[in-house]
Amino acid sequence: MNDDYNDLVELAGFYILSQRYDEAIKVLRRAEKMRKTDARLYYNLGIAYEALNEMNEAREAFRLVLKLDPDHKSAQEHLDKLIEE
Amino acid sequence: MKQFVVIGLGRFGSSIARALSEMNFEVLAIDKDEAQVKAMEGVVSQAVVLDATDEKSLRELGVQEFDTAIVSMGDTVEDSIMITLTLKELGVKQVIVKAKSDLHSKILKKVGADRITIPEREMADRLAQSLASPKIFDFIEVSETYGIVEMVAPKKFANKTLSDLNLREKYKVSVVAIKRKIPYTNPDGSTDFKEEIIVGPGGQDEIISGDVFILLGRNEDIEKIRKL
Numbered sequence: 001m002n003d004d005y006n007d008l009v010e011l012a013g014f015y016i017l018s019q020r021y022d023e024a025i026k027v028l029r030r031a032e033k034m035r036k037t038d039a040r041l042y043y044n045l046g047i048a049y050e051a052l053n054e055m056n057e058a059r060e061a062f063r064l065v066l067k068l069d070p071d072h073k074s075a076q077e078h079l080d081k082l083i084e085e
Numbered sequence: 086m087k088q089f090v091v092i093g094l095g096r097f098g099s100s101i102a103r104a105l106s107e108m109n110f111e112v113l114a115i116d117k118d119e120a121q122v123k124a125m126e127g128v129v130s131q132a133v134v135l136d137a138t139d140e141k142s143l144r145e146l147g148v149q150e151f152d153t154a155i156v157s158m159g160d161t162v163e164d165s166i167m168i169t170l171t172l173k174e175l176g177v178k179q180v181i182v183k184a185k186s187d188l189h190s191k192i193l194k195k196v197g198a199d200r201i202t203i204p205e206r207e208m209a210d211r212l213a214q215s216l217a218s219p220k221i222f223d224f225i226e227v228s229e230t231y232g233i234v235e236m237v238a239p240k241k242f243a244n245k246t247l248s249d250l251n252l253r254e255k256y257k258v259s260v261v262a263i264k265r266k267i268p269y270t271n272p273d274g275s276t277d278f279k280e281e282i283i284v285g286p287g288g289q290d291e292i293i294s295g296d297v298f299i300l301l302g303r304n305e306d307i308e309k310i311r312k313l
Contacts, residue, residue, distance in 0.1 A: 013270075013276055016268050016276045017268050017269075017270065017276065019266075019268060019293045019294070019295075020294075021294050021295055022294055040275070043275065044276060047268075047276050047277065047278065050266075050278075051266045051268070051278055051294075051295045052294055052295040053237045053295055053297065074271075074275060074277060
């Protein structure tokens, strides 16, 4: 189960680097069903949504990262940028 | 027919001049750099080497007869302010100016610029504007019917090249630039992205999900794309 989860998150990272953000989101949502406590998952989800300009979803994902890991600097930076109105 | 004068033929200025010409508008392109002007010969109605900070030369060229001037002076903030002032004094109806910063933009407003655009503006500013309309980030009115708009490329365009999409034929719009997020891996293994702007993209350029178009076209045609 753990290996499956890590494989999915790794695959999502590959999809993000290949600019295949929709696929990355699908895979991350599958991984989320296995574990909801990993900041790394929600951070990648935030990146993929932001890359697709889906800002509400991106904000929500970065907020979840900070809930799980309040010191996550990159997530904080992305969120700051997204809520600066 | 509406006439445009484009002053400053760097990447932004030359792309706008090219796009307006493709829309069959009369375009006078001006730069003091001979090579930049030469590159626009045959593309626009007239391309002239001239120092646009010189009021006399601008007047002699008849710039005051044009409906709209687009000033895109790159790094020379003082020059763009001087030129804007001169164009308004000469009586050009609409002066659209590219600004470098908010301060530059404020000064341009004071000297009479009708519309100011900051293409390199921080992402955050664009996001703020996008709240009103999630797909359209920015809009510059070029004339009553034509505009330059920054919008998210429709999802169905993803993985197709510009020549596949044939937007000029099908929708009568011209893609001035594409903004794209380029992902990378940090030393700690996490992913992030930086933004890249492809100015004057070619037919072979492929659209990627999440790309943002800067389009020039009739407002109604832009609206058709927005609805896709």
